[in-house]
Amino acid sequence: MAIPVVSVIKSLPPKGECLVVFAGKDRRGEVLLHTGRKEILTAAKALIETGEFQAKENSLVSLYQVAGYKRVILAGLPSNKKPFDGESVRRLGAQIIPAVEKYGQIAVDLLEMGEIVKSAECEEDVFTRSLAEGMILKAYRFEKFKSLKPEEREKRKLARIQFVSESNRLAVRLQEVQITCEGTCTARDLINEPSNILNAPELARRAQALGKAHGFKVTVFDKKKITELGMGGLLAVNRGSANPPRFIILEHRPKGAKKTVVLVGKGLTFDTGGISLKPAAGMGDMKCDMSGAAAVIGTVTNAARLGIKVNVIGLIASTDNKTGSNAQNPGDVITLMNGTTVEVDNTDAEGRLVLGDALHYGRTRYEADLTIDLATLTGACVVALGRQATGLFTNHEPAVAPLVKAGEKTFERVWPMPMFDEYADQIKSHIADVKNVGGREAGSVTAAKFLEKFVDGKPWVHLDIAGTAFLDSPAHYLPKEGVGVGVRLLTAYLRDL
Ligand code: BES
Ligand code: ZN
Ligand code: ZN
Numbered sequence: 001m002a003i004p005v006v007s008v009i010k011s012l013p014p015k016g017e018c019l020v021v022f023a024g025k026d027r028r029g030e031v032l033l034h035t036g037r038k039e040i041l042t043a044a045k046a047l048i049e050t051g052e053f054q055a056k057e058n059s060l061v062s063l064y065q066v067a068g069y070k071r072v073i074l075a076g077l078p079s080n081k082k083p084f085d086g087e088s089v090r091r092l093g094a095q096i097i098p099a100v101e102k103y104g105q106i107a108v109d110l111l112e113m114g115e116i117v118k119s120a121e122c123e124e125d126v127f128t129r130s131l132a133e134g135m136i137l138k139a140y141r142f143e144k145f146k147s148l149k150p151e152e153r154e155k156r157k158l159a160r161i162q163f164v165s166e167s168n169r170l171a172v173r174l175q176e177v178q179i180t181c182e183g184t185c186t187a188r189d190l191i192n193e194p195s196n197i198l199n200a201p202e203l204a205r206r207a208q209a210l211g212k213a214h215g216f217k218v219t220v221f222d223k224k225k226i227t228e229l230g231m232g233g234l235l236a237v238n239r240g241s242a243n244p245p246r247f248i249i250l251e252h253r254p255k256g257a258k259k260t261v262v263l264v265g266k267g268l269t270f271d272t273g274g275i276s277l278k279p280a281a282g283m284g285d286m287k288c289d290m291s292g293a294a295a296v297i298g299t300v301t302n303a304a305r306l307g308i309k310v311n312v313i314g315l316i317a318s319t320d321n322k323t324g325s326n327a328q329n330p331g332d333v334i335t336l337m338n339g340t341t342v343e344v345d346n347t348d349a350e351g352r353l354v355l356g357d358a359l360h361y362g363r364t365r366y367e368a369d370l371t372i373d374l375a376t377l378t379g380a381c382v383v384a385l386g387r388q389a390t391g392l393f394t395n396h397e398p399a400v401a402p403l404v405k406a407g408e409k410t411f412e413r414v415w416p417m418p419m420f421d422e423y424a425d426q427i428k429s430h431i432a433d434v435k436n437v438g439g440r441e442a443g444s445v446t447a448a449k450f451l452e453k454f455v456d457g458k459p460w461v462h463l464d465i466a467g468t469a470f471l472d473s474p475a476h477y478l479p480k481e482g483v484g485v486g487v488r489l490l491t492a493y494l495r496d497l
Helices: 038-049 086-100 114-119 124-139 150-155 170-192 200-214 223-229 232-238 283-306 351-365 379-385 397-410 421-427 443-452 487-495
Strands: 005-009 016-025 031-034 060-066 069-076 105-109 160-164 217-221 246-252 260-271 311-321 332-335 341-344 370-375 390-394 414-416 460-464
Touching: 005 124, 005 170, 016 038, 016 086, 031 038, 038 060, 038 069, 060 086, 069 086, 086 124, 124 160, 124 170, 170 200, 170 283, 170 487, 200 217, 200 246, 200 260, 200 283, 200 311, 217 223, 223 232, 223 246, 232 311, 232 332, 232 351, 246 283, 260 283, 260 351, 283 311, 283 370, 283 487, 311 351, 341 351, 351 370, 351 443, 379 390, 379 443, 390 397, 390 443, 397 414, 397 487, 421 443, 443 460
Parallel strands: 005 160, 016 069, 016 105, 105 160, 260 311, 260 370, 370 460, 390 414
Antiparallel strands: 016 031, 060 069, 217 246, 246 311, 332 341, 390 460
16 A cells, blocks of 8 residues: 555745645635745735636646745635535545655645635634545555556655644544545555455455554454354355355454444455356456455454444455356355355355355344445446445434434445335245345345345344445546445444444
């Protein structure tokens, strides 16, 4: 992971390579520059007078060799938005990154920002945190497989961002932002890793390494243990693979915690569809089918590093879904860990098979106040909600509002979907207790109805991240490919619990 480290300094350094200052507009439309340095004001005035810099939202203009800096970037603040919402500031932060990436270190002048932020009815805290978040998340790169020369790698590295502010609380707040974003980027790294490198045993090793580094317990079940436990769903999906499955348990148990949240992640390191093979076009994207697991790993890591006062248990069922000669066939009947028999009508609906076991394991081993699973579960959810929202399915209405709120705060938005009993009729089987597909209609809901059978009526939320986990092209501070969705959402949710 190559992302910049943020820190706070109290006064502007006397010189440097690159400084960012912000400009907004007052009520009459006059440009207001906010900087701790008079020389910059003077130099910028000319550009403002000629209209070359109008402080339009997200506009950037550079001054060179001013006030001891090789380059000073004037950045237009969001306009017409009162209050500035976190998201517009995150996007502003992202907008700045391409211009400053080649510098090893930059300074961001927040002196005299109080007024504008106040007039925009935005808490200074929210402004700075969102700015840092947008910058860090945008600066993320996944370049480990590029044969770059060391000096090229260096040249592309923004190692440090110094925020210049007199606020005393800011350093602590930014440290939290740093940790949270690192959790997101840990998840991105895991998702971006191709499946020839990241198979189930490797995913387990990565989780173990993170547990060791950040002080949470990680337990890994191998195929023998998984067999003893009778995890028939995970074993059935694994039958076509040359790699063994893994069941991974991550535990953050702080002293004095009163609540327990179990997070369950779909950990399909690759999904070919199995014998119900997927079409070739775009199949490579299916390395993303462990994005739920990645979100769980990133979130537990954050919970441990931030000292969140809630027991957070992560459960990950991991394998790839392949077509080996021993692979399960459509029409097979399998028995999951809780004894439910399943007609496997389509081997590409494999996520619900491994999640059924993981949910049952969680239900029987922990007294959870809430269980939340994250899964790239259905193409139908992408059809329903596109890339803009994660589908939320639940049997526990009170869980909705806090998750929706965390989604708005982090802009990892979730959208509640219906769970009417009648939808379960679509997954009735003539030969077994249930069938793993429910036809074309309401495909994301019938998948959720399948999962519901494994939680015994206990409070549970299913988040279908098929549309939000992995992107074809970058968007604002989100990169192409692994997004790390879910980590900021759940970190925010757990903190406010
Ligand atoms: N991993 C896929 C779902 C998916 C689709 C994830 C697009 C990310 C982007 C899942 O295992 C799957 O193949 N689901 C099938 C279910 C169907 C056979 C009932 C689907 O959505 O087509
Ligand atoms: Zn599938
Ligand atoms: Zn899948």
